[in-house]
Amino acid sequence: MKHLTASAVLVAAVLTGGSVAAEPQAEVLHWWTSGGEAKSVALLQEEFAGRGGTWIDMPVAGGGGDAAMTALRARVLARNPPTAVQLKGPAIQEWYEEGALADISGVAEEQHWADVLPESIAAHMKCDGHWCAAPVNVHRVDFIWANAAILEQNGIKMPTTWEEFNAAAEKLKAAGVTPLAHGGQAWQDATVFETVVLGIGGSAFYRKALVDLDPETLTSDTMKAVFDEMRILRGFVDSNFSGRDWNLATAMVMNGEAAFQIMGDWAKGEFPAAGKKPGKDFLCAPTPGQGFLYNVDSFAMFNVEGEDKKQGQNLLAELIVGPSFQETFNLNKGSIPVRTDVSLDKFDMCAHLSAGDMAAAAKSGSLLPSYAHGMALRGAQAGAITDVVTAHFNSDMTSEDAVKMLAEAIANSM
Amino acid sequence: MADWLERHVPKIIVAPTFAAVLVFVYGFIGWTAWVSLTRSRLLPNYEFDGFIQYERLFEAARWYTAMNNLYIFGALFIVLSMIIGLGLAILLDQRIRAEGVLRTIYLYPMALSMIVTGIAWKWILNPGLGLESMVKGWGFESFSFNWLVDPKMAIFTVVLAAVWQASGFVMALFLAGLRSVDEEIIKAAQVDGIPTWRIYTAIIIPSMTPIFLSAFIVLVHLAIKSFDLIIALTGGGPGYATDMPATYMYTMAFSRGNLGQAASSAVVMMMVVFAIIVPYLYSELRAKYD
Numbered sequence: 001m002k003h004l005t006a007s008a009v010l011v012a013a014v015l016t017g018g019s020v021a022a023e024p025q026a027e028v029l030h031w032w033t034s035g036g037e038a039k040s041v042a043l044l045q046e047e048f049a050g051r052g053g054t055w056i057d058m059p060v061a062g063g064g065g066d067a068a069m070t071a072l073r074a075r076v077l078a079r080n081p082p083t084a085v086q087l088k089g090p091a092i093q094e095w096y097e098e099g100a101l102a103d104i105s106g107v108a109e110e111q112h113w114a115d116v117l118p119e120s121i122a123a124h125m126k127c128d129g130h131w132c133a134a135p136v137n138v139h140r141v142d143f144i145w146a147n148a149a150i151l152e153q154n155g156i157k158m159p160t161t162w163e164e165f166n167a168a169a170e171k172l173k174a175a176g177v178t179p180l181a182h183g184g185q186a187w188q189d190a191t192v193f194e195t196v197v198l199g200i201g202g203s204a205f206y207r208k209a210l211v212d213l214d215p216e217t218l219t220s221d222t223m224k225a226v227f228d229e230m231r232i233l234r235g236f237v238d239s240n241f242s243g244r245d246w247n248l249a250t251a252m253v254m255n256g257e258a259a260f261q262i263m264g265d266w267a268k269g270e271f272p273a274a275g276k277k278p279g280k281d282f283l284c285a286p287t288p289g290q291g292f293l294y295n296v297d298s299f300a301m302f303n304v305e306g307e308d309k310k311q312g313q314n315l316l317a318e319l320i321v322g323p324s325f326q327e328t329f330n331l332n333k334g335s336i337p338v339r340t341d342v343s344l345d346k347f348d349m350c351a352h353l354s355a356g357d358m359a360a361a362a363k364s365g366s367l368l369p370s371y372a373h374g375m376a377l378r379g380a381q382a383g384a385i386t387d388v389v390t391a392h393f394n395s396d397m398t399s400e401d402a403v404k405m406l407a408e409a410i411a412n413s414m
Numbered sequence: 415m416a417d418w419l420e421r422h423v424p425k426i427i428v429a430p431t432f433a434a435v436l437v438f439v440y441g442f443i444g445w446t447a448w449v450s451l452t453r454s455r456l457l458p459n460y461e462f463d464g465f466i467q468y469e470r471l472f473e474a475a476r477w478y479t480a481m482n483n484l485y486i487f488g489a490l491f492i493v494l495s496m497i498i499g500l501g502l503a504i505l506l507d508q509r510i511r512a513e514g515v516l517r518t519i520y521l522y523p524m525a526l527s528m529i530v531t532g533i534a535w536k537w538i539l540n541p542g543l544g545l546e547s548m549v550k551g552w553g554f555e556s557f558s559f560n561w562l563v564d565p566k567m568a569i570f571t572v573v574l575a576a577v578w579q580a581s582g583f584v585m586a587l588f589l590a591g592l593r594s595v596d597e598e599i600i601k602a603a604q605v606d607g608i609p610t611w612r613i614y615t616a617i618i619i620p621s622m623t624p625i626f627l628s629a630f631i632v633l634v635h636l637a638i639k640s641f642d643l644i645i646a647l648t649g650g651g652p653g654y655a656t657d658m659p660a661t662y663m664y665t666m667a668f669s670r671g672n673l674g675q676a677a678s679s680a681v682v683m684m685m686v687v688f689a690i691i692v693p694y695l696y697s698e699l700r701a702k703y704d
Contacts, residue, residue: 066668073457094671098457184563184652240542242563242652379670380455387476387654394565394653405475412473413672 026312027056028299029075030086031068034061040332047319053312058082076100081302083313087133089124089375092300096127102301105130107314113321116339118362121296124375132301134320137335139295140354141264141370142195142287145250148280150177150259158285162199162229165260165288169236172259179236181258183244186390190372192262193389196229199289203366206291210371213381213410219403227392227399234393242394253282262287264295264373268350269334284350292361295373296338384409443684450677458673467678476654477679480662483569484686487658488637490573491580495633496626498577499584504614506585507592517589520582528579532646535575536562565655568648572640572656575647580636584629591625592618627694634690638683659683 026048032041045055060068068086075081081100095101108114108131114122117135125133146158154175159165169179182188198206201222208217217223238258241249250270252258261267271282278284286292299320301313319325326337331346336355344355361367369375371382388409392402453463471477502520506513523531538544539562549557561567595618603613641660648656650665657665659679667676 069671070668077457091671094456185649186651186653189653239560239563240540243536243649378455380672380675383665383670383672390651390653391475391655394651394655408473409475412470 023308024051024053024312024315025056025308026053026083026316027058027309028084028086028316029058029060029068029072029082030299031059031061031065032086033059037333040329043328043332044319044325047325048316051315051319053315076302081304083304083309084134084299084301084316086297087300088296088298089369089373090378091374092124092133092298093127094378095300095302096132100302101127101132102303102310102313103130103132104134104301104314104317107131107317111318111321116341117321118338118340118358118367120362120367120369121294121338124296124369125298133298134301134317135338136297136299136320137326137330137333138338138354138358139264139266139297139335139373140286140358141191141293141295141373142198142289142291143263143265143267143350143354144195144285144287145253145261145263145267146283146285147253147256147259148283150256151283154259156259158283159288161288162196166229166232169260173236178238178252178258179260180233181249181252181261182233182237182241183246183249184237184242184394185245186386187372188246188249188263189390189393190386191264191370192233193226193230193393194293194370194372195262195287195289196226196233197223198291198293198368199287200226200229202289203291203361203364203368206368210385211369211376213377215407215410218407218410223403223406224399227402230389230393231399264370265336265350265354266334268348278348278350284353286353286357291366291368292357293368293370294358295370295375297335380413381410384413446677446680449673450681452674454673454677456671456673467674468682470675471678471682476657477659477662479654480657480659483656483658484638486569487573487576487640488634490570491576491637492630492633494573494577495581495584496629498581499629500588500619502581502585503588503592506589517586521586522582523579524583526579528640528642529646531575531579532643535571535578536647539571539574562648563652565652568652568656572643572647576636576640576643579643580633584633587625587629587632588622591622595621631691631694635687638687659686 028041030041032038041057041059045057048055058071060071065086072082072085076095076098087095092101113125113131117125121135121138125131125135127133144158150156150172151158154168154171154177156168156171157164159168172179182192194206194210197209201209205217205222208214209223246263246267247270249258249261250263250267251274253261254271254274254276265284268278268284271278276282299316301317304310304313321339323337323339323342326339326342327346330337330351334351336344336347336351336358340359344352347355358367371377371385374382376382377385385406388402388406391397391405392399397405448460449458450467451463451465452459452461453466506517506520510516539559541547541558541560541563546557546559549559561571599617600613603617608616639660640658641664644650644656644658644661650657650661660683663676663679663683666672666679
């Protein structure tokens with residue numbers, strides 16, 4: 001590994017040495033390389049070029065961003081970082097603490113970002129009070145998807161509490177339908193877990209447990225109840241779930257092999273691709289409980305030298321948060337605009353539901369960062385929780401042991 | 415001048431490689447050891463902070479699972495590959511027809527990358543796609559073979575795939591060893607009327623000790639650095655039931671931005687390798703000087 005990193009530094013240094021140009025220039029490191037995401041990035045490139053800029057694309061696919069982070073590390077160590085990097089949540093703060101991020105307050109104030117972004121999301125984009133990142137979209141994580149025909153056949157309404165969900169799932173199981181489509185990958189287990197934490201504990205509990213990591217909350221009876229529910233959910237999953245990708249689980253709901261899936265709104269993109277319509281063939285609803293778990297993609301702006309690069313950085317930030325890109329990008333990606341002033345006319349009913357709930361949650365203080373998608377916690381702590389969640393879900397561990405392990409793992413990762 | 419050259423040219427030619435090995439192998443081992451004594455997160459920092467990373471490492475349930483898996487996997491993989499490899503070699507050694515073809519068939523898995531092996535076995539062992547569903551399709555409804563998705567048994571599927579891949583190679587090693595045993599001794603034993611199984615256990619196998627050692631060393635390092643097979647076959651799952659030290663290190667370094675922790679696990683892995691290699695080197699060197 002050491003060899004690899006060292007040679008990556010060398011290669012990166014050689015490849016990017018000496019580029020001089022007068023017009024705005026931006027080198028963008030991202031891992032949006034497939035389907036709708038790639039299309040969305042191409043749009044941004046076009047807009048950027050239309051304003052006279054030169055876009056240097058640096059897509060690094062693989063490992064859900066792991067590969068890109070490795071490349072980024074090499075570039076930062078070589079003191080030659082890209083202009084903008086697809087980063088999110090606390091990772092932005094981590095890079096800021098390494099002294100790698102730039103201040104883009106100028107463009108942010110000129111564009112009045114503070115007026116159009118929800119406050120809790122804007123907080124992620126600031127480093128020590130100044131703006132250092134530009135948000136792209138809002139994914140809602142706590143969505144539950146259902147096959148409309150199956151629910152109708154079995155006389156089931158969309159559940160609004162976990163008790164209702166359990167009752168509905170028992171009924172489906174008796175009817176020979178897999179109640180919950182799920183893929184046994186650690187992050188998917190974590191996704192379900194955080195929606196259960198929100199649903200059973202409520203938004204204040206969620207914040208204390210998964211944002212503040214309060215030890216008493218983590219070992220409380222409510223947390224035990226959360227793990228009890230996870231054990232019940234384990235019983236609603238088919239026997240073949242281990243290692244299944246999330247989109248295959250979505251396909252199970254689409255094809256009528258399973259009734260429900262708990263997954264963020266990126267799952268929505270799968271349905272229209274198969275000719276299914278929201279509200280008719282499939283239903284979308286928030287998972288049981290009150291609140292809104294967001295997963296916001298953003299671009300962190302790195303310290304670059306040279307007027308052309310700084311101009312490119314500002315132009316990029318302006319375009320990313322600009323209304324036209326917000327609309328087209330999010331239509332492609334299945335998420336909703338992070339700006340609250342973008343018209344939602346072209347969006348579908350699930351996006352409308354999501355946007356309405358986001359506004360309401362922002363008012364009531366239940367607009368919360370998703371832990372499973374790296375918005376609430378740093379990598380080490382989030383990983384420690386995921387280890388426990390997935391170990392519990394995939395074994396016969398008791399809820400008592402699980403909360404004990406959870407508190408220990410958190411303490412061990414600090 | 416010519417004299418001087420003759421004496422020094424070999425040293426001059428070897429020097430760059432030597433320097434490269436010194437920096438890129440031993441230098442980076444030292445660097446990793448240093449980072450393991452710091453609280454490095456995303457980027458390395460060089461502020462000494464004691465053995466905190468090692469304390470954390472040995473308190474982490476996941477690391478415990480990883481080490482445990484390494485022992486289970488290592489022991490079973492080495493022993494089974496050796497037994498199957500030796501068995502195949504002895505059977506092939508019986509001057510049978512089409513030996514060349516058979517040998518190639520058994521050796522062929524070694525030509526595959528571990529990723530291919532992992533994915534193929536993942537499909538074979540997947541209860542909904544592979545063996546289980548096939549046997550059920552034949553009408554044996556109660557048949558169940560779900561090791562891959564059972565956290566307690568999943569590590570054995572890794573053993574299965576790895577043994578399948580490596581035993582052909584071990585067979586080739588042993589076959590060469592069997593063939594190198596002096597024919598005369600075997601003939602003499604046959605003349606004395608000693609049964610074939612006794613010839614193997616008392617003469618041929620004992621004379622193959624060096625081959626056993628070579629096979630052992632090759633298999634041990636395959637076991638310790640096994641990474642790609644885990645990633646392709648189980649992805650470390652279910653949960654982290656099939657995590658290994660190498661996958662643990664990768665996760666810490668590259669997914670979780672915890673370089674200090676990753677470095678400490680790398681150092682412990684190196685210690686494990688040393689614990690095996692040093693006695694071997696010691697015995698080798700001593701044998702030479704005796």
